[in-house]
Amino acid sequence: MSDWYPMMYKIAGRKCVVVGGGTVAGRKAAGLLEAQASVYVISPKLSPELRDLADAGKVRWLEKEAEDSDLDDAVLVFAATDDPEANRRLAEAAGSRAIPANLADDGDKGDFIVPAVLRRGGLVLTASTSGAGPALASRIVSELAERYGPEYNENVEVLRTIRSIVKSEVSDPAERRAMLQVAVTDEALHEFRSASWLKDMDKPELIARLRQRVNDRKG
Ligand SMILES: C[C@@]1(CC(=O)O)c2cc3[nH]c(cc4nc(cc5[nH]c(cc(n2)[C@H]1CCC(=O)O)[C@@](C)(CC(=O)O)[C@@H]5CCC(=O)O)C(CC(=O)O)=C4CCC(=O)O)c(CCC(=O)O)c3CC(=O)O
């Protein structure tokens, strides 16, 4: 059983506060940057990785111990210090501002936990063990990285194009659905990825090929 609800949250340009300057804070900050968040790191000290990010202007560093008011206007808070009492107090301060908080030392006491993540452009694969064993989530994502290689960066964009054409050209919902189902096999994605007619946006050609695939499947 797990009572965590998975979702994709839009955080580009929004203030996210990471408290702590160690390995865990660094990992949380890096994940937030992947989603273009506006990242504030609060800690008297920084790991070399975080210092590089601060020097490059990718995160804003407040060189001090965290105060409750540092959380003002944030949409997410990550309490990732090595001081459980400070983490607990920060989560409470976040709660009183209605900001969801993540507790690095005691996941269950926070409002959300962070899964292991593999990004292939728009394809985002995640695994979580609900806190039972994060190393397993990490292992599973490493396995997914082999199965879903870098070609998926392009597959997702090709699919986006195919889907927008199908949505504009095919009015029957059942037919649309059948076409989009046959379009996502590895074999079909491989064909469409290298198709010059798709690059030329030849819509009738695409629709004809998808109809053919639907008929072949019905066999
Ligand atoms: C509850 C949660 C809260 C949260 O951080 O959101 C949490 C909590 C804790 N982690 C601890 C330890 C480790 N965490 C990792 C790794 C990751 N931890 C991540 C998430 C989460 N960790 C959330 C649950 C997610 C889930 O279960 O699905 C990942 C997936 C994502 C990320 O952090 O970005 C990232 C992998 C990223 C990747 O590789 O892709 C490793 C593995 C390693 O280091 O090799 C170890 C050592 C092995 C071990 O202890 O299992 C400890 C004990 C600390 C201590 O002993 O003091 C606690 C505290 C506690 O037990 O509650």
Ligand SMILES: NC(=O)C1=CN([C@@H]2O[C@H](COP(=O)(O)OP(=O)(O)OC[C@H]3O[C@@H](n4cnc5c(N)ncnc54)[C@H](O)[C@@H]3O)[C@@H](O)[C@H]2O)C=CC1
């Ligand atoms: N969630 C996860 O994935 C994991 C969580 N942990 C937990 O997370 C904690 C942090 O782990 P690490 O990053 O490895 O620790 P670390 O010891 O490398 O870093 C702790 C950081 O917190 C800063 N800090 C301490 N008190 C502070 C305060 N009041 N305000 C702001 N910053 C403060 C320190 O300056 C330091 O930079 C561990 O103590 C452990 O309980 C550990 C491993 C994985």
